Amino acid sequence: MPRPQRELDPNSLVGHFGAELRTHRNKANLSMAQLAAALGCSAQWIGQVELAEKPPSELFALDLDTYFETGGSFHRLWKVIKRAGRSQVLLPGFPAYIELESQAVLIRSFVTQLVPGLLQTEDYARAVISAWPDPAPVEERVATRMEQQAILRAETPPYAWFVLDEAVLHRPFGGADVMREQLKLLAGLVTSPYVQVRILPFASMTYAGLDGKFTLLRLGDGTEILYQEGPGFSQLIEDPGTVGDCAARFDLVMGEALPRAASHQMLLRTLENLK
Structure with missing residues (x-):
């Protein structure tokens, strides 16, 4: 039974990344398991990123850009997330x-x-x-x-x-x-x-x-x-x-x-x- 989708914080950059991932996955008519098999990761990982339970890695962002041919948009968003994280600790x-x-x-x-x-x-x-x-x-x-x-x-x-x-x-x-x-x-x-x-x-x-x-x-x-x-x-x-x-x-x-x-x-x- 699929997990219910919780409402994401609209100001969360990690949440925005997850929403973009879900949009591209659904547009391609892919299940989490199918996308996971294509990228060499687990369906659980994809679910956690989509729900903003885990921040994306740089390699994952690059893989998504390659797979969905998004011209670097996932990687650019990852860099924004990284900069925002730094601003909280510097x-x-x-x-x-x-x-x-x-x-x-x-x-x-x-x-x-x-x-x-x-x-x-x-x-x-x-x-x-x-x-x-x-x-x-x-x-x-x-x-x-x-x-x-x-x-x-x-x-x-x-x-x-x-x-x-x-x-x-x-x-x-x-x-x-x-x-x-x-x-x-x-x-x-x-x-x-x-x-x-x-x-x-x-x-x-x-x-x-x-x-x-x-x-x-x-x-x-x-x-x-x-x-x-x-x-x-x-x-x-x-x-x-x-x-x-x-x-x-x-x-x-x-x-x-x-x-x-x-x-x-x-x-x-x-x-x-x-x-």
Whole structure:
């Protein structure tokens, strides 16, 4: 006996995906079992997706587009669902930042406490995210951070310049083994033509880094955008005066930082002394 169809939340993207699936299946005069056999999955899975009891997977969305020849509409809807899910677990404003970051031709970032997200290993990212007293899913945030790093592996990646306060090297999130792999990754970037990692030593006394971390994005049209985070918030700033002030501050901390080769040597010494 077929299960009664329950009324779906009209604002549910997963529910909309399920409704689209049911519409295409019925239009093709297919039972759940017939479609399941064609796609190599179970009829139960299809029923759960149609009733919004399970979110669709990316592979399932792609298979549906191929089978029903829908020109990518199921996959596009899956991507909307994924973005919406991220917005529920990320800081307000951060999804917008990720979108702009993917369009940047130059990224300049000064960080004081942690290795920046674009340069984190997966284990380091997990240790950092797990340290927050936050109920949001850790693995969802880790996955977002790892996907965010894809811009540095693009065919033509942005130039990315990072100035790390020396304290970052001595804060062992995840323990010695995790930190060891993280430092190896940072040290290995010395040969990258696009990424620079400079260390701001403890001996530096410049005022420019006293107010904490910030990131500057330069887009292809020359637009400069400032991104800042604080406890429970993040913000994008386009005011030319504020952006210009932070650009000047970045130049100052870059000037106070160790040269690239000396920064590399400090990373190696820290790695050797890690217990």
